[in-house]
Amino acid sequence: xxxxxxxxxxxxxxxxxxxxxxxxxxxxxxxxxxxxxxxxxxxxxxxxxxxxxxxxxxxxxxxxxxxxxxxxxxxxxxxxxxxxxxxxxxxxxxxxxxxxxxxxxxxxxxxxxxxxxxxxxxxxxxxxxxxxxxxxxxxxxxxxxxxxxxxxxxxxxxxxxxxxxxxxxxxxxxxxxxxxxxxxxxxxxxxxxxxxxxxxxxxxxxxxxxxxxxxxxxxxxxxxxxxxxxxxxxxxxxxxxxxxxxxxxxxxxxxxxxxxxxxxxxxxxxxxxxxxxxxxxxxxxxxxxxxxxxxxxxxxxxxxxxxxxxxxxxxxxxxxxxxxxxxxxxxxxxxxxxxxxxxxxxxxxxxxxxxxxxxxxxxxxxxxxxxxxxxxxxxxxxxxxxxxxxxxxxxxxxxxxxxxxxxxxxxxxxxxxxxxxxxxxxxxxxxxxxxxxxxxxxxxxxxxxxxxxxxxxxxxxxxxxxxxxxxxxxxxxxxxxxxxxxxxxxxxxxxxxxxxxxxxxxxxxxxxxxxxxxx
Amino acid sequence: xxxxxxxxxxxxxxxxxxxxxxxxxxxxxxxxxxxxxxxxxxxxxxxxxxxxxxxxxxxxxxxxxxxxxxxxxxxxxxxxxxxxxxxxxxxxxxxxxxxxxxxxxxxxxxxxxxxxxxxxxxxxxxxxxxxxxxxxxxxxxxxxxxxxxxxxxxxxxxx
Numbered sequence: 001x002x003x004x005x006x007x008x009x010x011x012x013x014x015x016x017x018x019x020x021x022x023x024x025x026x027x028x029x030x031x032x033x034x035x036x037x038x039x040x041x042x043x044x045x046x047x048x049x050x051x052x053x054x055x056x057x058x059x060x061x062x063x064x065x066x067x068x069x070x071x072x073x074x075x076x077x078x079x080x081x082x083x084x085x086x087x088x089x090x091x092x093x094x095x096x097x098x099x100x101x102x103x104x105x106x107x108x109x110x111x112x113x114x115x116x117x118x119x120x121x122x123x124x125x126x127x128x129x130x131x132x133x134x135x136x137x138x139x140x141x142x143x144x145x146x147x148x149x150x151x152x153x154x155x156x157x158x159x160x161x162x163x164x165x166x167x168x169x170x171x172x173x174x175x176x177x178x179x180x181x182x183x184x185x186x187x188x189x190x191x192x193x194x195x196x197x198x199x200x201x202x203x204x205x206x207x208x209x210x211x212x213x214x215x216x217x218x219x220x221x222x223x224x225x226x227x228x229x230x231x232x233x234x235x236x237x238x239x240x241x242x243x244x245x246x247x248x249x250x251x252x253x254x255x256x257x258x259x260x261x262x263x264x265x266x267x268x269x270x271x272x273x274x275x276x277x278x279x280x281x282x283x284x285x286x287x288x289x290x291x292x293x294x295x296x297x298x299x300x301x302x303x304x305x306x307x308x309x310x311x312x313x314x315x316x317x318x319x320x321x322x323x324x325x326x327x328x329x330x331x332x333x334x335x336x337x338x339x340x341x342x343x344x345x346x347x348x349x350x351x352x353x354x355x356x357x358x359x360x361x362x363x364x365x366x367x368x369x370x371x372x373x374x375x376x377x378x379x380x381x382x383x384x385x386x387x388x389x390x391x392x393x394x395x396x397x398x399x400x401x402x403x404x405x406x407x408x409x410x411x412x413x414x415x416x417x418x419x420x421x422x423x424x425x426x427x428x429x430x431x432x433x434x435x436x437x438x439x440x441x442x443x444x445x446x447x448x449x450x451x452x453x454x455x456x457x458x459x460x461x462x463x464x465x466x467x468x469x470x471x472x473x474x475x476x477x478x479x480x481x482x483x484x485x486x487x488x489x490x491x492x493x494x495x496x497x498x499x500x501x502x503x504x505x506x507x508x509x510x511x512x513x514x515x516x517x518x519x
Numbered sequence: 520x521x522x523x524x525x526x527x528x529x530x531x532x533x534x535x536x537x538x539x540x541x542x543x544x545x546x547x548x549x550x551x552x553x554x555x556x557x558x559x560x561x562x563x564x565x566x567x568x569x570x571x572x573x574x575x576x577x578x579x580x581x582x583x584x585x586x587x588x589x590x591x592x593x594x595x596x597x598x599x600x601x602x603x604x605x606x607x608x609x610x611x612x613x614x615x616x617x618x619x620x621x622x623x624x625x626x627x628x629x630x631x632x633x634x635x636x637x638x639x640x641x642x643x644x645x646x647x648x649x650x651x652x653x654x655x656x657x658x659x660x661x662x663x664x665x666x667x668x669x670x671x672x673x674x675x676x677x678x
Contacts, residue, residue: 034667045668165581166535169542169574175567176549188560191552221635222604223597391635392651395628398608399659402615407669412616415672419612423605430591431534449563456562 005127008358012366017060020053021363024061025370028068029378032084033076034404039069039085039313041407043333047340055341056359062337063363064370066330067119070310071371074111078302079104079386080229080397082213086204086274087309089439090281092212094294094301101297102232104383109244110299111306112375114255117248118307119368121259122266122314126321127361136267138323142458143469146451147478149444152275154485155282156437164489167437170428174441175448177202184446185453197413204274206405206418207442211435213401214422219429221394229386229393236380248303254284255307262308266315274443280308286488310371314364321349321357531588539579546572607631619674621660628652 011017024046031042042065050058073084078095091111098107156167180191181201192198220226248255258280265276284304285294294301316331324335324345335345343349349357386393405418425435459465469475546568553564581587592598611627618626629652633639636648663669 163587165574165577166538169538169571169578172567172571172574173542173545176545176564176571179564179567183556183560186557186559186561188556190556190560190564191549193552218601218604223592223601225600225635391632392655394635395631396655396659398611398627398631399624399656402612403659403663403669403671406672407663410670412612412672415612415615419608426601428538430589431532431538432587432589433534433538445563445567452563452566453559457559 004354004358005362007355008360008362009366011056011355011359012060012362017057017359017363018366020057020061021064021367022370024064025068025367025374026064028065028070029072029075029371029374030068031065032069032072032074034084034400039066039073040329040333042069043330043337047333047337050337051340055343056356058337058341059334059356059360060363062334063360064367066313066334067115067310067364067367067371068374069330070119070313071112071115071306071375073309074115074302074306075108075382076400078107078111079382080213081216082397082401083208086208086443087277087312088305089208089274089436089443090277090305091302091309093281093305093436094296094298096216097295097297098299098302099234099383099386100231102230102234103297104230104234104386105236105240105379106244106299107297107302108379108382109241109376110248110302112372112379113245113248114258114303114305114307115310115375116368116372117255118259118262118309118311119314119371120365121256121307122263122311123361123365123368125263126314126318126364127358138319139474141472142451142454143472144451144474144478145447146455146469147475147482148275149447149451151478151482151485152278152444153440153448154482155278156440163432166433170433170435170437171441174438174443175445176441177207177438178442178445179449184450185457195413197409197411200409202417202442203405203408203414204439204442205408206414207421207439209401209404210418210421211425211439213397214419215425215429215435217394217397218422218426221390227389229388229390229397233387234383236383241376241379244299247299251300251303254288254300254304257283257287258304258307259311262311263315265308266312267318274309275447276308276312277305278440278443280304282485286485310368314361317364321345531590533582533586534589535578535586536582539575539577539582542571542575542578546575603634607634615672615674617674618676620664620671621656622674622676623672624656624659625652628656 012021027046028039028042032039043062046061046065050061053061069085070087073088074091074095075084077083077088077091078099081092081096083089083092095107095111098104153171156164156171176191178201180198182189182199189199221229261280261283262276265279281294281301281304284300285291288294288300313330317334320331320335322345338345338349343353343356401418401422402415405415406412408414428435428438455469456465459468462468470479549564549568549571553561553568556564592601607627607630611623614623614626617623629648632648632651633644636644638644660671664671
């Protein structure tokens with residue numbers, strides 16, 4: 001295996017292959033950074049260009065696009081509060097506040113370094129342990145997906161520890177929104193109110209743009225007439241790159257935990273980067289000594305989200321390369337590309353086509369380093385974008401929101417939905433009813449529903465739905481995690497109370513505040 | 520003094536009550552729209568609806584007992600700015616499928632740019648806005664339409 005890895009690395013470092021990889025990473029960053037254009041779209045659009053290349057060069061380019069897109073989505077998330085793809089949703093929580101404080105470059109560099117680190121860890125796992133992990137991924141059945149979805153929902157207690165009832169209420173609204181369209185099981189048409197275009201459901205990216213981007217424009221640029229998009233101007237400097245890199249590598253636990261979460265969620269087929277980044281953000285916040293810093297602009301929050309969603313990409317390739325099961329939509333496009341080049345996923349890939357397969361894996365690895373390079377030095381340029389006066393920038397952002405919403409399905413209804421969600425987001429922000437849990441419900445609803453309905457059907461056949469859903473090893477672990485996650489705010493409060501009783505300063509704000517700075 | 524603070528508190532909205540009542544309305548709408556679903560198609564909606572209703576009732580109760588009061592707009596100027604901004608966006612979305620991407624976007628960028636400027640109708644401002652409009656919108660058009668081959672909204676009037 002080690003020999004193949006070295007041969008693969010030498011293939012990637014050949015000048016023509018390296019150039020192809022560089023172009024791939026750059027294109028991936030562009031696709032990831034434009035809201036509405038996803039990694040899947042980028043891969044699908046550029047697959048035809050790889051037909052004329054050798055299989056090795058073609059796959060190296062696809063690896064670059066995939067890794068580049070997983071970082072690129074962080075750029076608009078940090079600068080304008082709009083995730084380039086749904087996987088960067090948790091990046092907005094701290095990235096945008098950082099940009100508002102004039103620290104956009106810190107956020108961008110943290111995202112690039114964490115993305116590279118996450119990708120690196122997941123690639124090592126992919127290269128070293130793909131076959132045994134693929135077997136574990138097959139153990140994920142409907143009950144596991146149901147509990148994974150429920151575990152994801154418990155994050156609401158972190159996102160809204162100021163008012164958990166309102167947080168869970170918003171989550172329920174998101175779950176109802178996720179039911180719009182045709183039911184996967186049963187085929188019923190639900191809540192479309194006579195719009196046939198809604199049968200495909202509400203597009204996640206449309207909801208993200210609506211709930212996160214438009215309210216910010218309405219509130220700061222239009223309402224308050226702020227001259228620039230950020231409260232403070234960003235002044236990029238070379239020092240920031242070094243500061244951020246050293247700050248992140250002083251937190252190996254955070255980086256490693258986030259990367260492992262991303263890899264594990266990645267190899268569970270179907271669970272995407274959005275869930276990985278949310279779970280990772282939640283865990284980072286939960287285990288941090290200073291949870292009050294999260295949500296106010298800390299590079300730790302950005303790193304947790306980006307390390308996880310970038311680790312998800314190679315993670316999702318584990319079941320693809322070993323079993324032919326794509327773990328994510330981009331992985332499905334890569335599956336198509338593999339087959340077009342005459343390669344069938346499975347053991348053959350690691351024996352007959354080992355040279356090409358390991359070149360692909362090594363390309364993912366080298367692309368991770370390129371992301372650090374392009375991301376860190378590109379931050380000088382990217383971070384200046386928000387210094388542009390808002391009268392020039394805001395109309396351009398509105399174009400992006402409109403084009404991004406339209407591009408998904410070439411449908412004006414999606415643009416109208418984005419606009420309506422934008423108004424709802426603005427109003428709900430004013431009412432202190434934050435829309436992040438609505439989006440979380442929208443993301444996790446389909447998981448929970450599919451897991452629930454399939455478990456009910458299988459459980460009925462097995463004799464008891466309850467036993468089928470609960471008495472399974474992975475389900476047991478996930479149920480335990482759900483309970484822990486729900487009870488954590490109580491534990492944290494008791495711990496804080498206990499500490500306060502023993503310290504001199506009973507009014508220390510640090511211990512009283514929960515994640516996202518909410519008391 | 521007391522009268523003044525009373526007037527101020529009267530202007531503040533009961534956020535919990537609004538959220539609770541709107542959520543209950545949403546729950547009612549979903550309930551009456553999903554009564555004819557099959558068991559497989561309806562089970563998730565039903566469970567979620569129960570959660571939504573209970574949480575909406577709790578929020579309404581909190582709004583009655585211990586409300587969180589907020590001031591929706593900080594000033595009349597802010598309110599007017601937001602309403603005009605929404606109207607400009609609304610007009611853009613209405614004209615987009617009629618006029619097509621390029622004409623509607625030229626008009627939108629020009630108007631929005633002028634609206635956000637401090638000195639709106641000086642000759643210099645109008646000329647610079649017009650030049651920038653042509654530059655930015657045309658660049659967007661070429662990047663998305665020609666380079667990335669993303670379909671853009673087409674108009675009924677100009678195609």
